[in-house]
Amino acid sequence: MKTVHFVYGRFIAAIVVVCFYSIVSSEIVFFLFKGGLYAKMNNYKSASGNKDEMKIYREPFSVQKGKRFRILAIGGSTTYGVGVDAVFTWPHLLQEKLDSNFPGKYEVINLGIKGGHLEEYIQNYYASLTDFISKGDWDSNLVNGTLKAAHANWGWKDLNPDLIVMAPTIADMMNDFGSERNRIAVLAQYLLRRLDGTWFSQNAALGFYMSKELATIDFNNRTEPSNEAQKLQVIQKDYSNHLEQFISLWKKDIPIYLIGFPVLFKATDDNHDVEKAARYWSIQDKADLYKNAALLPKFVDMGQKIENAIAVKYKIHYKEIGEEISMLPFNDRLEYYSDSIHMKSKGTHILAEQIYDFLFPDNLSKCLIINGVNSNAI
Secondary structure (H helix, E strand, C coil), X not given: CHHHHHHHHHHHHHHHHHHHHHHHHHHHHHHHHHHHHHHHHHCCCCCCCCHHHHECCCCCCCCCCCCCEEEEEEECHHHHCCCCCHHHCHHHHHHHHHHHHCCCCEEEEECCCCCCCHHHHHHHHHCCECECCCHHHHHHHHHHCCCCCCECCCCHHHXXXXXXXXXXXXXXXXXXXXXXXXXXXXXXXXXXXXXXXXXXHHHHHHHHHHHCCHHHCCHHHCCCCCCHXXXXXXXXXXXXXXXXXXXXXXXXCCXXXXXXXXXXXXXXXXXXHHHHHHHHCCCCCCHHHHHHHHHHHHHHHHHHHHHHHHHHHHCCEEEECCHHHHCCCHHHHHCCECCCCCECHHHHHHHHHHHHHHHCCCCCCCCCEECCEEHHHC
């Protein structure tokens, strides 16, 4: 009997040691390589010869808030403005519109990130990066041990916004599709919830999350999933949880406006439309285009249902922007897009105008009040 108790005790002790070692080693790795791991998580592509592309954020901004009413534009590459110059992104165009009608009253900060996703936004709430680090630089520096990431000592919460315009990115669903990423992310989120969002759990969960290189999976290079319906269900649950968690981070007195953007392909489009798009963009290898045409409408439909449910639950504003573009015949619709997701400037102008009307629905000649904030008093 004593032998049994002794073996059992050693077994329990071994489990405790292994758990302790795992947690401590995760913390050490995270502490030493926090900035680099975080950069890896973003999976950025190298961009040569364009200084605007060598920063995470599209346009510079001050962390310290001035007297103006501060609006944060949070989203992925559609908010960052892939495919257009910085002056034609929807946040920049929204800023121009506000400056024209209310000089010196408002400030729009473009926090759009190429390939951004909600797990990343959650971490950006606590801390952020300032410099772009390409995947090539990451791989080279990791081997040579020379990686230096400019990790900011501030997070998005420190920007003290008065209003948030949030455009959840389609990358949240595309990056997760048919990959291991969901299971690891769910476990990381479980750690966060169980330990109630403490500093320790944030680091432990994020360190574990990033150590698996979850965001390095390229959607366009994946094979077709074996069980699409099941994986779509997993993505739906995961996306809903992450969106809900991010929204719940902010103070309840900060109004959040949730918006959705259309993509090129609709469920009613057929192979002839894919061929038209390939010719329009001079694409020879059309395999990725066919994947996008098959999956994007499903992701958009799923996203709209989730966003509408969360908007009702949290009593936040929600609207699909640019829907009239998606109603156009395919040939006309195609002229608005630089690829399956990103719009040209003629499209971003429409988005900016509609977002402006969404934020300011009243007569523009009158004093605007947003959730009790008087814009003339700012």
